Amino acid sequence: MDLLKNLNDNQKEAVLHTDGPLLILAGAGSGKTRVITHRIAHLIANGVKPYHIFAVTFTNKAAEEMRNRVMSIVGPQGSSVFVKTFHSAAVYILRRFGEDIGLTRNFTIYDGGDQEDVIKRILISMRLDPKKVKPSMISSKISEIKDKEAYLEGVDVNSLLPDNYSFNFSEIFSQYQQKMAENNALDFNDLLCKTVDLVRKSPSALAEMQRMWRYFMIDEYQDTNYSQYLIAKYLSSATKNICVVGDDDQSIYSWRGADIRNILNFEKDYDTTKVITLEENYRSTKQILDAAHSIIKHNETRKEKDIKAFRGDGEPLTWCKTNNEYGEGEFVVNTIVSLKSKENFKNHDFAVFYRTNAQSRIFEDFLRRERLPYRIIGGQKFYERKEIKDILAYLKFLVNPADSIALFRIINTPARGIGKASQDRISEIAKEQNISEWKVIQDELMTGRVPKGLDDFRKIIDKLLKETVQIPSRIKLSAFMKNLVDVTGYRESLREENTMESNSRIDNIDELINSIFDYEQSEPDATPEQFIQDIALYTSEQNPEENPDEKTDCITLMTVHNAKGLEFPVVFLTGMEEGTIPHKFSLDTEQGIEEERRLCYVGITRAMDRIYLTNAELRRSYAGPENKMPSRFIDEMPWEFINRVSYVSQGYGGGESSFRSSYSNNENRQYVANRTGNPVQSQSQSQFQSKPKESYLDELFAEKKIESDESGSKFSVKESIMHPKFGTGRIVSIEGTGDNIKLTISFGVTRRVFMEKYTPLQKLN
């Protein structure tokens, strides 16, 4: 049988074991996804209908990849396999059966930001200062409670609530729950909890789901929380055909309620469980695996496993100590440049990992400077931008006019003269008469001084509400949204502002409309409700128009958390410092340290051929510069596994001279000359304290950019200039000499190349 051809014995066994509970303990790089997809294909080949198969993973990216890989094996019928994330599966279930537990079909999903808006309003109504009692802290507490086993098992909520606060947490919690119900909204936790509620309270819904789905596959099982555990258990209880896949060493979400006991106790839960262990690693070289193992074996609470390297020895791990985060950025980018030229690596072969999103900026700056294309996974998300949230709030509100958070977001955006005072009065009237805020506006129930803009707002919304019901049958969603941006005056107000920022906001809105257009192509029958729900859960990609098929050859930047499940030929695991990895908030407990260690393990085991660990001895944060010790995890590796290197950037922190923000793209901060008045050299110097083993490293930093002095240019890198046509700009790089000097100049986000000889540039300093 063709399906089994490229599988090892254990993998084959996992694919062939189709009925009854199956636990696959799959170490990093052991071909886990391959087993899952082949198992699905095998089921289908043996007569199981694709729509009887239910498979969930953790991220949209992983789900998408799984679906594509299944389809590449079994063809178009693979599209009827139910492959989703837990949260999107819950949305599907609740949309279909939620009425059984009193939900309406058009409920709204609140993300973390919306949640905090709700909490903030509650705090203010309780006369608490949102600056002292932080909404983010309350929301994470609420979330923590909803993750708890006790909460789902019906233990009195009051006994779960923290009572050692100076304020009344229990009151906040109950108001929050009430407000969510009023707004017809569910938060991320509710999606799972309500699904549990549904399968428990509605036997008919459960029975129908059990008829619909007969084979279950749960990926990343070590990261499931209690509600996810229950959902899997209830749904699969009729057939017991449940296959879970996981690796206790890669459990990195305990802070979000993931309970490692789910995987450790699986055998107890299902007494006929078959256990298969996949220990052959096909991804990484032996050197990489040995280094990773030497770290993870320091964890006390884990199952020891013997991961075998299928590939050969390879290159040793490189640890580079750098003086500060600029040195770190330079080292990473220089290494990429060098590896590309010497070993034919492509951009998409490289990934840069970091612990916190804030660390990405420096790498971005250096990559931009070298004009290397990159993409960021996660981070500042497209859908979290103000203008996108504003526009989507309009749509959210139109779909669910009970959503008061959305209403108050849009009522005075753009400014219509409906200020805080008016908004408060609307709320009051709504409360008195026990009706929704929108009803107050719609029926013109406001007494006393009514702001003129309110009438405009009412008319705009009334008209849009009538149109909304005609989507998608008579009006296309993309056309509707395009019109919405105009008739609400949103576009016009940005256009009037006419700043760099407002123009880029307009671009983002256009991009949103483009992405809606794309969405329409794949989901022509989608209602606005569906669209809203899809994007509420779809947050993994920063940029909606970026194709997932990676046609563009980019370097990837992301947090280690986001890297789980992925692999790259060359990986940089940066910020290997005490306080960063392990993070300073995790240092208090042994469990915290162990999770950080697993994080480190996940990072290293993403690498196929090369892995670089870097640390900065001085790192700047908002609190000022901090001295950092190398991470304890580096010490946990034997010396012979490590190729030690160090790199010093000339930027700040070198002792002499002032701090130079050489690579900031902030146009206001230009350090064109140092104290002696000489042009700043853009090229930093490197020093190796020990000799690198790899020859390419010897030459790595010998490459010199042509400096202005050498080229004979009148200008120097980073100097500000005035161009007669393009206005003020900044020299990014200088190439060539004499009559052949080419200047690359950035004007805001756009860049242009000029021949110095022919271009009348004016110096600006």
Next chain:
DNA sequence: CTCACGCTCTTTTTT
């Protein structure tokens, strides 16, 4: 009511 300026606080990781 709006706008502009300046002050403060921020940062763990994500569905």
Next chain:
DNA sequence: AGAGCGTGAG
């Protein structure tokens, strides 16, 4: 280093 927020003037 930057976003969000409050304050005070118009």
